Amino acid sequence: MSRKQRIKKGVDIRLSGRPADSVTSAPSASVYAVKPPDFTGVIPKLCVRIGDLVEAGTCIFYDKKTPSVQFVSPVAGTVKEIVRGAKRRILAVEIEASENNIYRDFGVLDVDKSDKNAILSRVLEGGMFPYIRQRPFDVIANPEDSPRSIHVSGFDSSPLAASTSIALEGRMSDFQNGINALAKLAGVSGVHLGIKNTDATLAGVRNCEITEFEGPHPSGNVGIQLHHTAPLSKGEVVWTLGYQDVANLGAMLSSGKYIPTKVVAVGGSECATPQHVKTLAGASVSSIVNVPATASNGDSVRVISGSPLTGDQISKDDYLGAFHSAIALLAEGSEPKFLLTEGWLGLGLKRFSLNHSFPTWLMPKSKEWNLDTNMGGEERAFVVTGEYEKVFPMDIYPQHLIKSIIVNDIDSMEKLGIYEVAPEDFALCEYGCTSKIPVQKLVREGLDNLRNELG
Amino acid sequence: MKVLHKLIESVKPHFEEGGKLSKFWVVFDSLETFTFTPGHVTKSGSHIRDGIDLKRTMFTVIVALIPALLFGTWNIGDQYFASIGQEADLLEKMLIGAIKVIPLIVVSYGVGLGIEFYFAAKRGHGINEGFLVSGMLIPLIMPVDVPLWMVAVAVAFAVIIGKEVFGGTGMNIVNVALTSRAFLFFAYPKQMSGEIWIHDVASSKGADLLVDGHTGATALGQLAGTVGKVIDTPAVQVIMGLFADGGMFSLHNCIIGNIPGSIGETSVIAILIGAVVLISTGIGSLRIMASFLAGGLFMGFLFNLMGMNAFMTLAPLHQIVIGGFMFGMVFMATDPVTAASTNTGKLIYGFLGGFLSIMIRVFNPAYPEGVMMAILFMNVMAPMIDHYVLQANINRRQKRLQNI
Numbered sequence: 001m002s003r004k005q006r007i008k009k010g011v012d013i014r015l016s017g018r019p020a021d022s023v024t025s026a027p028s029a030s031v032y033a034v035k036p037p038d039f040t041g042v043i044p045k046l047c048v049r050i051g052d053l054v055e056a057g058t059c060i061f062y063d064k065k066t067p068s069v070q071f072v073s074p075v076a077g078t079v080k081e082i083v084r085g086a087k088r089r090i091l092a093v094e095i096e097a098s099e100n101n102i103y104r105d106f107g108v109l110d111v112d113k114s115d116k117n118a119i120l121s122r123v124l125e126g127g128m129f130p131y132i133r134q135r136p137f138d139v140i141a142n143p144e145d146s147p148r149s150i151h152v153s154g155f156d157s158s159p160l161a162a163s164t165s166i167a168l169e170g171r172m173s174d175f176q177n178g179i180n181a182l183a184k185l186a187g188v189s190g191v192h193l194g195i196k197n198t199d200a201t202l203a204g205v206r207n208c209e210i211t212e213f214e215g216p217h218p219s220g221n222v223g224i225q226l227h228h229t230a231p232l233s234k235g236e237v238v239w240t241l242g243y244q245d246v247a248n249l250g251a252m253l254s255s256g257k258y259i260p261t262k263v264v265a266v267g268g269s270e271c272a273t274p275q276h277v278k279t280l281a282g283a284s285v286s287s288i289v290n291v292p293a294t295a296s297n298g299d300s301v302r303v304i305s306g307s308p309l310t311g312d313q314i315s316k317d318d319y320l321g322a323f324h325s326a327i328a329l330l331a332e333g334s335e336p337k338f339l340l341t342e343g344w345l346g347l348g349l350k351r352f353s354l355n356h357s358f359p360t361w362l363m364p365k366s367k368e369w370n371l372d373t374n375m376g377g378e379e380r381a382f383v384v385t386g387e388y389e390k391v392f393p394m395d396i397y398p399q400h401l402i403k404s405i406i407v408n409d410i411d412s413m414e415k416l417g418i419y420e421v422a423p424e425d426f427a428l429c430e431y432g433c434t435s436k437i438p439v440q441k442l443v444r445e446g447l448d449n450l451r452n453e454l455g
Numbered sequence: 456m457k458v459l460h461k462l463i464e465s466v467k468p469h470f471e472e473g474g475k476l477s478k479f480w481v482v483f484d485s486l487e488t489f490t491f492t493p494g495h496v497t498k499s500g501s502h503i504r505d506g507i508d509l510k511r512t513m514f515t516v517i518v519a520l521i522p523a524l525l526f527g528t529w530n531i532g533d534q535y536f537a538s539i540g541q542e543a544d545l546l547e548k549m550l551i552g553a554i555k556v557i558p559l560i561v562v563s564y565g566v567g568l569g570i571e572f573y574f575a576a577k578r579g580h581g582i583n584e585g586f587l588v589s590g591m592l593i594p595l596i597m598p599v600d601v602p603l604w605m606v607a608v609a610v611a612f613a614v615i616i617g618k619e620v621f622g623g624t625g626m627n628i629v630n631v632a633l634t635s636r637a638f639l640f641f642a643y644p645k646q647m648s649g650e651i652w653i654h655d656v657a658s659s660k661g662a663d664l665l666v667d668g669h670t671g672a673t674a675l676g677q678l679a680g681t682v683g684k685v686i687d688t689p690a691v692q693v694i695m696g697l698f699a700d701g702g703m704f705s706l707h708n709c710i711i712g713n714i715p716g717s718i719g720e721t722s723v724i725a726i727l728i729g730a731v732v733l734i735s736t737g738i739g740s741l742r743i744m745a746s747f748l749a750g751g752l753f754m755g756f757l758f759n760l761m762g763m764n765a766f767m768t769l770a771p772l773h774q775i776v777i778g779g780f781m782f783g784m785v786f787m788a789t790d791p792v793t794a795a796s797t798n799t800g801k802l803i804y805g806f807l808g809g810f811l812s813i814m815i816r817v818f819n820p821a822y823p824e825g826v827m828m829a830i831l832f833m834n835v836m837a838p839m840i841d842h843y844v845l846q847a848n849i850n851r852r853q854k855r856l857q858n859i
Contacts, residue, residue, distance in 0.1 A: 013503070233856040308502045330502060336460060336491035343492040344510040351506030357515050357736040358506060375495040377508025378488060380583055381625030384512060385796040386740065395852075397797060400845060415849045423500070432505045434512055435625075440500035 002195070002203070005228045007215030009393040011428060013352055015159045015308060016368040017329070019265040019274045023166055026279040029287030032074050033083075033092040033319035034060050039071065039130050040444075041139030041451070044090050052079045057104030057127055057258035060093050068143055072127030074260050074280045076102040092319065095282075103257040111180045111253055119181050119253070126252045127260075130322070131245040135226065135238050137447045138422035147239040149189035149230060150182045152208075154243050155196040157220030158307035158427075162265035162325045164243060165201040166276050171247045171261075176205060178250030183207045186239070194225035202243070217309075218393065223425045227394045232420045244325055264288060264320065268308070268328035269370045270301045283320050288327060291316040295331030295372075302373050304328040309427035310440065333374025344377065351376070354391065354432035380435040388439075391428035394420065398429055402439060405446030410453055413446055423447075463487055481575045485582040513584040515738045519729035520591050520786065526725040527718035528552030531599050534715050535654040540666040555654055556718060559594035562603050566610040567593075574619050585624030585631070585792070586614065592632035592786060595719025596779065596827075597639075598651040605643055609635040629834040630793045633783075633827055640824070648676075652715040673716045674704045674777040679820035681765035691765045698773060709776040720782040730785045739789040742798060743805040747784040750809025751775045758817060766817050774813055783812065783826035793834040797844040804840050808833040 036044040043064040048054060054073045063069040073095055080096040106126045111119065123129050124143055132150075134141040141147070155164045168175055182191045191208035195201075196219075203210065211229050213219045222240040232238055241249075248260055260281035266289045267274035277288050285291065285303060295301045304311040306324035320327065337343040342350065348358040352369040388398040396417040404412035423440035430439035469476045470483040487493075489510070497504060532548025567590045568582075575582050593610060613635035618627040639647050650657040656671035670677075674697075681691045697703045708714050712722025720726075733739025755771025762768050775781065788794060788808050795804035808829050816825030 015503075231855060233852070235856075302496075302502065304502055310500075311502065313502065328502075332496050334494040334496050336494045338459070339490055339492065343490075344506075344508055345514060348506050353505045353507050355505065355507040355512075355737060357511055357738060371503040373496040373502050374492070374504065375497055376504045376506040377492060377510065378495070378581060380509045381623065383509060383585065383625045383792055384738075385791045385794070386742075386798060386801070389798060395848065397845060397848060399796065400841075415852070416845070417848075417852055427501050430501045431503065432507065434505075434507050434509055436504070436508065438499050 002210035002212050003229070004197070004212045004214065005225075007213060007219040007224065007228070007393045009389070010216040010218050010391050011354060012157070012216040013159045013309075013371075013431070014366070014368050015268065015328075015330075016370045017268040017271045017274045018160060018368070019162065019267040019276055021163065021166060021276070023169070023263060023276040023278055026277045026283065026288050028075075028097060029279070029284040031080060031094055031096050031284050031319075032077075032280065032282040033094045033284070034071055034073065034282055035092045035319065035321065036061065036071070036090050038322040039063075039140045040133075041137065042069070042071075042130075044071070046082070046090070046093070048079045048093070050079050050082060053077075054079060054095060055102045055104040057106065059127075060095075061090070063140070066142055066144070068124050069129050069140065070124065070127055071130050072104075072258055074258070074282045076100070094319075103259075106252070106256045106258070108256045109253045111177055111184065114184070116184050119184050122253060123181070123185075123249065126256075127258045128245070128249045128252050131249070132239050132241050135223065135232055135240060135422065136419035137451045138223075138424075139447075139451070141237075141239050145237045146187055147185070148187050148232075148236045149192055150186040150239045150241070151192045151194070151222050151226050151229075152179070152182070152241055152243055152246055153194045153220055153222040153225055154202040155194070155199060155213075155220045156307075156325070157196075157217040158309050158326075159217070160265055160267040160274075160326055160328050161220070161307060162263055162276055164196070164199055167244055167263035167325065168201055168247060171251070172201075174247040174250040174254070175202070175243070176207070176250065177254050178246035178248070179205055179208050181249060181253055182241075182246065189230060192225070192229050194220070194222070194229070196220070215393075218391075218425060218428060221422075221425055223420065223422050224393055227420055234414060234419055242323065242325070262320065262325050264324075265326040266329075267326070268304075268330045270295050270329040270331055279320070281320065281322055285314065285316055285318055285320065285327065288320065289329065291329060296370075297331045297333075297335070297372065299332040299334055299372070302330045302332050304330065307427075308371075309431060310424045331370075331372045333372030337374070354387075354428075355434070375436055377434075377436055379437065382435055382437065384434045387432060387434060388426075388429040391432060392426070394425070396420065398426065402426075402437065402442055405442050405449075408446075408449060410450060413450060418443075418446060418450060460491060463490070478576070481572055481582060485572075485575075488581065509584045512738055513587045515732065515736050516588045516786070517591055519732035519739070520588075520595065520719070522725035522728040523595060523719040523722065523782070524556070524591070526712055526722040527595060527720075528556050530713060530721055531555050531654055531718065533713055534599075534652075537713075538653050538656055538666060538669045538671065539659050539664045551654060555599050556594060558603055559597060559601075559606060559718075560591070562606050563593045563610050564590040566607045567614050570611060570614045570619065574623065578623070580623075583624030585618075589613070589631040593635050596632060596636050596717045596782065598647065598717060599654050600651040600656075601639070602646070605639055605646065606635075608642075609638045612638045625792055627792055628838075629831050630787055630790050633787055633831050633834075636824075636827055637831060640827070652676075652717075671715060673823070674698075674709065674714060675816060675823035677704070678766045678769070678777075678816075679823050682817070682820040684764070686765045686768070695765050698769065704777065706770075706773050706776065709773065717779060717782075720779040723776045723781050726781045726785050733785065733789065739785065740791070740794065740801055740805075742801040743789045743794055743808075744784055746802045746805030747788050747809035747812075748775065750806035750811075751780055751784070751813050752809075753806075754810045754813035758813070766820075775809075778816060779824055779826045780809075780812055783830050784809065787826075787830050788833070793837065795837040795840045795844075797841050800837070800840040800844045803844075804833055804837055807836070
């Protein structure tokens with residue numbers, strides 16, 4: 001019998017261009033990339049040079065602070081380019097795939113007969129460890145920590161997200177194997193899996209504590225699930241990972257090969273054929289989706305790796321992010337909007353708003369919205385109160401926490417519960433903010449400052 | 456609209472840095488962003504955003520004020536003609552009202568926005584929309600015959616000392632509009648009491664035009680006269696008669712609003728229409744309004760039980776429909792910047808605000824506008840209320856830590 005938990009606060013933003021239930025396999029991309037900035041909190045040290053031959057599973061770079069955490073190549077090929085940004089920061093390591101994919105063999109590991117250390121060292125070696133994140137701070141986990149528990153969200157509730165049943169089709173034994181391995185890594189509280197009440201795909205998974213979540217986004221965020229099952233206190237560490245990564249982890253242990261399969265939901269108003277696409281982590285966008293030159297509103301098209309609420313803006317020549325299982329194509333909104341037609345004083349029929357001064361709340365819930373990337377106003381000081389609370393299902397005062405982050409008051413941040421949160425949990429607060437405060441950016445800065453402060 | 460946008464774009468270089476008119480960039484920028492929501496696209500965080508912004512929020516409050524403004528305008532004329540015993544039609548009444556109200560609005564916005572523009576230019580940020588509401592609230596809480604220069608001084612005081620010294624919109628401790636009213640009340644007590652509540656009542660009196668019994672005092676002014684006197688004395692009975700059915704301040708008249716008072720505060724119906732706008736859009740806090748109302752009714756009920764003077768015996772419902780109680784409840788107490796910011800805090804803040812409003816006006820007849828004092832006091836207390844609400848949350852979290 002699984003526990004049931006209802007999340008009342010939050011909202012589902014139904015964007016047009018939702019991916020259809022069909023899955024197609026993407027043609028193998030010619031170039032893949034591993035992007036260090038995807039792995040928050042990591043300082044990359046390269047172990048390859050341009051021109052080096054790599055196998056799928058060869059170490060590309062490791063974390064300077066914890067060298068055992070290796071980031072490996074998704075395919076076999078040649079290191080084509082090391083893209084650097086300001087201050088020579090490594091932005092991406094591009095690998096040109098060879099025709100035959102050669103896998104580095106890590107050897108088969110029987111999870112049931114192995115102990116914690118054997119599993120951990122195989123996960124590290126096999127390149128799956130970087131997919132494990134930790135709370136507090138929402139950064140890549142440290143293998144030396146012993147986590148209180150491991151939390152896996154079995155569904156993604158954000159707009160245009162992939163569906164669990166499609167993404168894990170035919171992969172249930174890998175998923176179960178992954179959970180079994182995690183159960184050995186987790187502390188006494190074990191593995192917690194949050195599933196959607198309307199989707200029974202993962203209901204039969206064993207060796208973990210299952211909680212059934214009902215309610216709108218952000219109920220699929222692991223942080224929200226964590227808060228409602230076993231809230232995190234100061235001094236505790238938990239690990240979190242995505243459900244597709246659990247299956248990949250299980251597959252890596254049972255096959256000895258690193259194959260970072262991703263079923264990516266490709267959608268958005270500017271996407272011609274919204275669907276699920278099966279590919280590998282780090283695949284080039286061009287191999288997954290055809291990006292139109294101009295959007296339907298005549299503006300350019302924004303390519304988002306990840307959810308429209310939390311993802312990264314990338315160019316159409318870029319690569320899928322390591323933690324992303326969605327690509328959204330939205331229209332940019334750089335055309336100024338006249339006040340009476342579509343601006344601030346207009347009726348606002350085209351705007352999906354959390355505020356009732358727009359007619360959104362009177363429209364049918366099934367309506368799909370075609371939203372662009374316009375800010376919808378300018379940044380201001382905090383004026384309105386009680387707005388974030390409506391879409392923030394935690395026993396935390398979001399606006400007060402953000403204010404303590406703005407003034408960098410470490411003591412208040414701790415007291416107000418910053419250890420439990422990640423930027424993604426604030427995405428809806430940021431969406432509906434009247435004052436257009438860059439909330440997710442602030443939370444990230446707050447977490448980073450706190451992490452530096454604590455050493 | 457492309458033509459208009461091109462026109463704006465074509466004059467833009469003059470206002471940009473290095474242009475002839477670069478000093479007036481703030482003015483240009485605010486007008487540009489007023490007519491066109493800028494084409495800024497998201498740079499970090501969520502790629503899609505809500506259409507709500509501060510302009511729309513503030514404008515909704517102004518829409519909510521329109522019924523009170525229109526009624527107030529009519530009421531100025533109505534009170535004037537009633538005081539001199541003349542019949543007049545709607546248009547004449549509105550005309551008299553407009554002659555009084557429009558200059559007040561012009562002075563309020565002119566002085567306030569002027570100061571805002573100055574500070575925005577000096578600090579190098581855009582104009583915050585906060586004063587759009589304050590500038591409309593201030594005329595509505597003024598007596599009709601207040602001298603314009605006094606309004607100008609009060610607005611300047613409120614905007615500079617009440618808001619800008621704290622950092623501008625969003626940072627102020629006390630409500631800007633109420634600060635201006637309080638400033639007048641304490642700086643010019645003589646001018647702010649007596650015969651200013653009905654247009655020209657002093658000169659009408661001088662010319663012996665005034666209808667018998669018309670003193671031009673407000674309901675609270677009349678009631679203040681009963682405090683400290685025995686209930687049974689004839690003078691008190693005459694005053695209380697005004698509040699009985701058929702009297703000048705009967706429950707019916709107080710709800711309709713055809714009584715003397717500050718311009719926008721008299722009509723409960725007009726104010727409640729505004730409340731419906733604010734609550735249905737979620738821009739005014741229902742929590743604050745409901746708890747404020749409950750607080751006022753509760754204090755009125757307690758006074759009924761005490762019954763020590765005639766003022767106390769007034770029915771709770773009658774208490775809350777006179778004076779600025781309703782206006783303060785809907786438009787002043789709900790100011791999100793100065794009210795409590797936590798949901799629990801809002802309930803406490805509202806209840807105490809309503810409670811104190813009625814208490815102050817009865818206990819201290821020198822401050823007939825108890826609601827003004829009460830809200831300003833609660834504005835100052837709001838951070839403390841929030842502090843304790845947050846502390847409870849913090850304690851819950853720490854308790855969890857100990858339980859492990």
